[in-house]
Amino acid sequence: MQIGELSERSGLSRDALRFYEKRGLIRARRRPNGYRHYPEATLFLLDYVRTAQRLGFTLAEIEAELPLLQGEGLTAERVETILRGKIAVIDARIGDLKALRDDLAGRLSDVCPLIAAGQ
Amino acid sequence: MQIGELSERSGLSRDALRFYEKRGLIRARRRPNGYRHYPEATLFLLDYVRTAQRLGFTLAEIEAELPLLQGEGLTAERVETILRGKIAVIDARIGDLKALRDDLAGRLSDVCPLIAAGQ
DNA sequence: CTAGAGGGTGGAGTGCACTCCAGGGTCAAG
DNA sequence: CTTGACCCTGGAGTGCACTCCACCCTCTAG
Numbered sequence: 001m002q003i004g005e006l007s008e009r010s011g012l013s014r015d016a017l018r019f020y021e022k023r024g025l026i027r028a029r030r031r032p033n034g035y036r037h038y039p040e041a042t043l044f045l046l047d048y049v050r051t052a053q054r055l056g057f058t059l060a061e062i063e064a065e066l067p068l069l070q071g072e073g074l075t076a077e078r079v080e081t082i083l084r085g086k087i088a089v090i091d092a093r094i095g096d097l098k099a100l101r102d103d104l105a106g107r108l109s110d111v112c113p114l115i116a117a118g119q
Numbered sequence: 120m121q122i123g124e125l126s127e128r129s130g131l132s133r134d135a136l137r138f139y140e141k142r143g144l145i146r147a148r149r150r151p152n153g154y155r156h157y158p159e160a161t162l163f164l165l166d167y168v169r170t171a172q173r174l175g176f177t178l179a180e181i182e183a184e185l186p187l188l189q190g191e192g193l194t195a196e197r198v199e200t201i202l203r204g205k206i207a208v209i210d211a212r213i214g215d216l217k218a219l220r221d222d223l224a225g226r227l228s229d230v231c232p233l234i235a236a237g238q
Numbered sequence: 239c240t241a242g243a244g245g246g247t248g249g250a251g252t253g254c255a256c257t258c259c260a261g262g263g264t265c266a267a268g
Numbered sequence: 269c270t271t272g273a274c275c276c277t278g279g280a281g282t283g284c285a286c287t288c289c290a291c292c293c294t295c296t297a298g
Contacts, residue, residue, distance in 0.1 A: 004274065014275090015257055023255095033264055035275055051219055055212075056175055059255070083223050090220045093174075094213055100170055101209045104202050123244060133245090134287055142285095152294060154245055178285070 001038045003028075010046045025049060025063055056093070120157045122147075129165045144168060144182055174212065 007014045020026045021036075026045060028036035052062050068082055126133045139145045140155075145164060147155035171181050187201060 002275075013257075016255080018276095019256060033275080034277095035264080051215060053255095054175065055216055055219060056173065087220055087223050090216050090223070094216050094220070096170060097174055097209050097213050097216070100174060101206055101213070104206050104209070121245075132287075135285085137246090138286060152245080153247095154294080172285095 001040070001042075002031075003036050003038070006038050006042060006046075010043055010050075012046060012050075020046075020049070020059075023059060023063060025059065025066065055090075120159070120161075122155050122157070125157050125161060125165075129162055129169075131165060131169075139165075139168070139178075142178060142182065144178065144185065174209070 001009075003014050003017055006012075007017060010017070012020075017026065021028060026038075026042055028038050028042075031037050049059075049062055053059065065082065065086070120128075122133050122136055125131075126136060129136070131139075136145065140147060145157075145161055147157050147161075150156050168178075168181055172178065184201070184205075
């Protein structure tokens, strides 16, 4: 698939895809004319990147974990440690979101405790 | 409390606090010498801002909801609608995080399905 | 009275993640 | 063989959320 199709199917701009390539997040083979050529799997990768990013991870963080996702030479223990760390971060974030959610839900019927905060 | 203490207790820099004031997120009374003076409640407000922000809301979004948090003239129905909308957004985000978490948890013992994504 | 910590302002600079642009090559259809 | 859609590159520009800076004022301790 070339960049236009990948752009359409992933929902990312061509510029964003080229930018990701510069950063090393994705790779492309080149056709003899210089055009980029992507395998289907890039869509999964981009979906993962998109999700992680929307959840508050920076591209640098996502980038750092790519070798892990792509199974490149790391020990099983190291992978496990990193994954457990990430899961802990995510669990904490879920906890925060639940707290915010409950806070908002409480306001649906309550008086607001922040009412005086601006003065 | 003056800006230095608020900075220390909130974990935000003085510059960030002045920046938030410019944006209208927080307000400060002024002492005769021009120094800012904040009530305790500002800490709650900043905590709320911090949390919402870390969860992916922009300052503009948070700003837009402040009148709501501070109970300024909105109908009960409107407040309820906005809150329900926000809760839905948060629930969706929790769902995404759970999916990512489960995905990572699965990798703890599995082979990686993204293994070919880079080629 | 002076030193040093803390406060004020306006404006420039930073890092991130794109986004846009100029200038140019490639390719299928008519 | 031209038109139009698509692709390439390098580099400048954008929006967000700060962060830093120069320069100046205020207050407390010694």
